[in-house]
Amino acid sequence: MAGRVSRYTEIADDLRDQIKRGALAPSAQLPTEKELAERWDVSPNTIKKAVNELRQEGLVDTVPQKGSFVAEPAAPFVITLNHTDLGEENAPGRGFGGGEGRAFVAEAERQEHRANSSKPEVQVEDAESVHMKALGITPVPPDQPQPQVVRRSQQRFVDGKPNSLQHSYFKLELAIEAQALLKSADIEEGTVAYLQSRGHVQTGYEDEFNARPPKEEELKFFGLSRGSLAVIEHTRTAYDQRGEPFRLTITVYKPGTNRIRFIAGDVPAEVWERGS
């Protein structure tokens, strides 16, 4: 019977079961790999493979020289990407700001979570080709000086825990006419409103979703170890009233603890309210 299933699958199934049943409570430490190896009478590598499975499913967090722990049950923080407020039907920016900057904090507060973000790190750098494409920058041959962009990066936290990383890219020319983009400080009125005052009204956007393994930097920020869950990457290209792309925002979410959502048309109020 058990012959059809590999040993490590069997072990992973057992651990998964214990977690789901609650025999292993959230944040509890799993038995050490050595202990598991003895209990199942298998070699350490087999245990590692089993634990690896659970890590990829997001059920377990492994902290390198400490141990593996049952992941906190998705403290579901819901990020609604296409609304900013529940007030006026025609409030400025309604339907156009969610998930970014101050909207992120507001959304959290509505759900009775505490959100904060780091001071933006501002960097001027050579544009990567994806960024150029999105921002409508014409590429130049590799032997010539490359076009540059301004990147504003923030780390975002919910209830003190790492939640997402956000990078916004702007053409350098835009940053020169809207210099707050170059300051490593929050833009008081919000980026959308600020840019609107400088003549770039956000009239629409295009969103894309992707899943990919975390980069080294993201592993560190989220406190994950290698072989963890994939991250969700949300890319928003914002267009102004002339139909020109003027902002590219890439947000990387740790999945499991985030629910990323969109709402269209009429849905019951309690759907909007639903936080956790």
Next chain:
Amino acid sequence: MAGRVSRYTEIADDLRDQIKRGALAPSAQLPTEKELAERWDVSPNTIKKAVNELRQEGLVDTVPQKGSFVAEPAAPFVITLNHTDLGEENAPGRGFGGGEGRAFVAEAERQEHRANSSKPEVQVEDAESVHMKALGITPVPPDQPQPQVVRRSQQRFVDGKPNSLQHSYFKLELAIEAQALLKSADIEEGTVAYLQSRGHVQTGYEDEFNARPPKEEELKFFGLSRGSLAVIEHTRTAYDQRGEPFRLTITVYKPGTNRIRFIAGDVPAEVWERGS
């Protein structure tokens, strides 16, 4: 210098580099694990770990008893989830159908891809709690007969290749008053239009995104091996004119070959047109 980086990372980096440079062309077979082990003078397990990295990044597909192959470059099929057509501003369903059923095929044709989907598999089954919650079904104690739902599942292909799996769930009562839901056949006019004719007008929906490792069934359908890229799961709960949830659709996409997108407000026409 190389001492700081683990051996398998080094090997993965080298292979990744060869793929990106084109030294290993798409669909070409990688050197066998044995060969790599000899070339790098490491043990087989180290090679496996390196190849595993590339699999998780979607750069390589491994076919168990045959070999590892460079993945085809993402033939990007763009699925726009919130529009059905580019015609009339107020065309029925505009903004409300994208990505589902016939809309999927239409979207593909616009991008000059050929899409088709399998005949729907219809199953009546006990509702899982997450489905009950979404459809607003009140749970009953586990010792009583469980509420049931109708599941309609389709496999979807683009250019003959597996693209996504879609499962739609309906309350059993709804299927009784709208019996086409119970037939294992495409609904000619589209599910949204059909249900509208039965008194359930789709007035809004809520979308959620998640990333998770593929299930066994999905591995098989997508032709992936274990440890591959995460799949993207898109959940749509549709609400009718009374504000009642009446349909739950879960679509599982193989990432890399799909770009999943949303559009809001005004964007230039070429953004809509952008297929590949």
Next chain:
DNA sequence: GAGTGGTCTAGACCACCGG
């Protein structure tokens, strides 16, 4: 210093694929 997971070795046997 004891304990943890991360990396790595040098083999082994198996199942499945192709010719």
Next chain:
DNA sequence: CGGTGGTCTAGACCACTCG
């Protein structure tokens, strides 16, 4: 049949954390 990757062993050393 030989070749492939999948699984597994029984160790080893290392880097890091914690008390």
